[in-house]
Amino acid sequence: MAATDTVTAAPRVEASASAWRRLLADPLGAFGLALVVLIVASAIFADWLAQYPPTQLDIRNKFSEPTLIHWLGTDHLGRDTFSRVVYGGRIALWVSLVAVSISLVLGLVLGMLAGYGPRWLDSFLMLVFDAVRSFPTIMFALAVVIMLGPSLETVIFIVVVTSIPVYGRIVRTLTLSMRVNEFILAERSLGAGPVRVLFHHVLPNVIGPVLILASMEIPVVITIEAGLSFLGVGVRPPTPSWGSILNDGYAFIRDTPWLVLAGGMPVIVTTLGFTFLGESLRDIFDPRLRRD
Amino acid sequence: MARPILDIRDLSVSFATPRGSVEALRDVSLTVPQDSIVGIVGESGCGKTTLISTVLRLLAYNATVKSGEIVFEGENVLAMSDERLRDLRGRQVAMVFQDPMTALNPVLSIATQMLDIQYREPIPTTEKRRRAIDMLRRVGIPDPEHRLEGYPHHFSGGMRQRISIAMALLMNPALLIADEPTTALDVTLEAQIIRLLRDLKREFKGSILFVSHNLGLIAELCDEVVVMYAGEIVEQGSVRQLFHDARHPYTRLLLECDPARIEKASRHLPTIAGNLPDLAHLPGGCIFAPRCPRVHEPCRREAPQNYAASKGHDVRCFLVRDG
Numbered sequence: 001m002a003a004t005d006t007v008t009a010a011p012r013v014e015a016s017a018s019a020w021r022r023l024l025a026d027p028l029g030a031f032g033l034a035l036v037v038l039i040v041a042s043a044i045f046a047d048w049l050a051q052y053p054p055t056q057l058d059i060r061n062k063f064s065e066p067t068l069i070h071w072l073g074t075d076h077l078g079r080d081t082f083s084r085v086v087y088g089g090r091i092a093l094w095v096s097l098v099a100v101s102i103s104l105v106l107g108l109v110l111g112m113l114a115g116y117g118p119r120w121l122d123s124f125l126m127l128v129f130d131a132v133r134s135f136p137t138i139m140f141a142l143a144v145v146i147m148l149g150p151s152l153e154t155v156i157f158i159v160v161v162t163s164i165p166v167y168g169r170i171v172r173t174l175t176l177s178m179r180v181n182e183f184i185l186a187e188r189s190l191g192a193g194p195v196r197v198l199f200h201h202v203l204p205n206v207i208g209p210v211l212i213l214a215s216m217e218i219p220v221v222i223t224i225e226a227g228l229s230f231l232g233v234g235v236r237p238p239t240p241s242w243g244s245i246l247n248d249g250y251a252f253i254r255d256t257p258w259l260v261l262a263g264g265m266p267v268i269v270t271t272l273g274f275t276f277l278g279e280s281l282r283d284i285f286d287p288r289l290r291r292d
Numbered sequence: 293m294a295r296p297i298l299d300i301r302d303l304s305v306s307f308a309t310p311r312g313s314v315e316a317l318r319d320v321s322l323t324v325p326q327d328s329i330v331g332i333v334g335e336s337g338c339g340k341t342t343l344i345s346t347v348l349r350l351l352a353y354n355a356t357v358k359s360g361e362i363v364f365e366g367e368n369v370l371a372m373s374d375e376r377l378r379d380l381r382g383r384q385v386a387m388v389f390q391d392p393m394t395a396l397n398p399v400l401s402i403a404t405q406m407l408d409i410q411y412r413e414p415i416p417t418t419e420k421r422r423r424a425i426d427m428l429r430r431v432g433i434p435d436p437e438h439r440l441e442g443y444p445h446h447f448s449g450g451m452r453q454r455i456s457i458a459m460a461l462l463m464n465p466a467l468l469i470a471d472e473p474t475t476a477l478d479v480t481l482e483a484q485i486i487r488l489l490r491d492l493k494r495e496f497k498g499s500i501l502f503v504s505h506n507l508g509l510i511a512e513l514c515d516e517v518v519v520m521y522a523g524e525i526v527e528q529g530s531v532r533q534l535f536h537d538a539r540h541p542y543t544r545l546l547l548e549c550d551p552a553r554i555e556k557a558s559r560h561l562p563t564i565a566g567n568l569p570d571l572a573h574l575p576g577g578c579i580f581a582p583r584c585p586r587v588h589e590p591c592r593r594e595a596p597q598n599y600a601a602s603k604g605h606d607v608r609c610f611l612v613r614d615g
Contacts (some may be wrong), residue, residue, distance in 0.1 A: 038414070
């Protein structure tokens, strides 16, 4: 018993340790990881990092240049921009993680059903996916906001609805190419039912491409959230959001360009970080790409 | 005689295609006795794979079983509930596929796959693991304790086919179906796999349904042979009857075409003139008539039935009926 247990446990620990090593050995991966850690840490420790409450007004001190007191200056209401950026990261990450997780799971399940299930189900799901994708995202978002009212939940709902088809289509295509594989036939011939085939055999084969897609969707979602807030239909003011920081600063771009930079840079940094990390993880976790 | 393990009666299967209905199998009857190896031989496209896919109900969506039944240990497979069928697959009937390079899931370790197919066994994981290791050892994988953690791409083609066989035998099925298990392998490996199958059959006391287009392998491995042509069984009997006293013109031509039997040096390999008939538009009469060197008057008019040439030796040809 004990002997077999150690045989089971040893390779797993080794595998995850070597994944870390390889991630850190890949310069792009390590850089991406550093950026992501930076953003995530700043969001988590926002309460300690920010010297001021993000909504505290100080009208006498409006449009302050970056100083030691206000690291990134203040906006037209005298709010501390650095504090707002740090708290805005919280909103951005929360929205993107929740929205991406929900749409990833739903997209996976619907995509596998479309690819593996009967043809009528496939046709129906594809019709729905195509119908959703045929709306321009911003138009769809504006329509939904008018119906549901601007809020964090509305933003998440919009992102989930518009990105389920992105995952669903890819998963469906992968599943279709997977189901004609002999090993699926072999599993079925050995007594595996549809659920077992899908979740034990198809899922591990499609999860890799979908995870990298998800890691690249996180910045897209952040951009959508920022975009909606920029348009004034996302997170409600005065809640800080990178998009609304951009919007507030945009009007004064000639005189106080740091406001726009403060809203725009985090979006860029987060996008790069998650993209680099995603690509690097894909290379590491796909056994077909391993070089050992 | 004991009840046969598998009894296929008058099985007809057709595929719906844009060109119309393709009659892939017509009135196929076949028996696999307990503890024996039955070989199915025939050229590409004659319905071998369709036949064994039907046994496990793994046919494509556009296929329909038009008539017949497949009785496995007294139970009709075609009338089974999906649940019962899943229970049958793997535990009582298992299958080994043609291409070992694609028969294993590339992203799961051998251990994961071999433990996963034991999901119905009410035993602890360590015991499942021990069984998997034991089975890998029996099919000749060296150092199975460590190789179990490997992924399919760590193994060569021959090793992968051994692993596929180990997976198929893991639950000790009564019938193993092997669909050209050596076609994708080279000759040395082919001999090894055949020897392995024969040894395993002795060890596990099950039956094997072995599909191949290699007559030499069939002669070496099997007890009984079924010759298929264009979706019909044209001749069946024991290996001895088939190889020493082939009665159907197609079987004879097939034997003559076997490169292993050529004695005189020649520039050309012998072939059977003509092509398989179009199964969407069947000719009347005997299915082999257009290519048959001994075609005569009744052949084009009516289709022959099975006629016994001797005990256990059935031939679908008028030559046998008319002596």
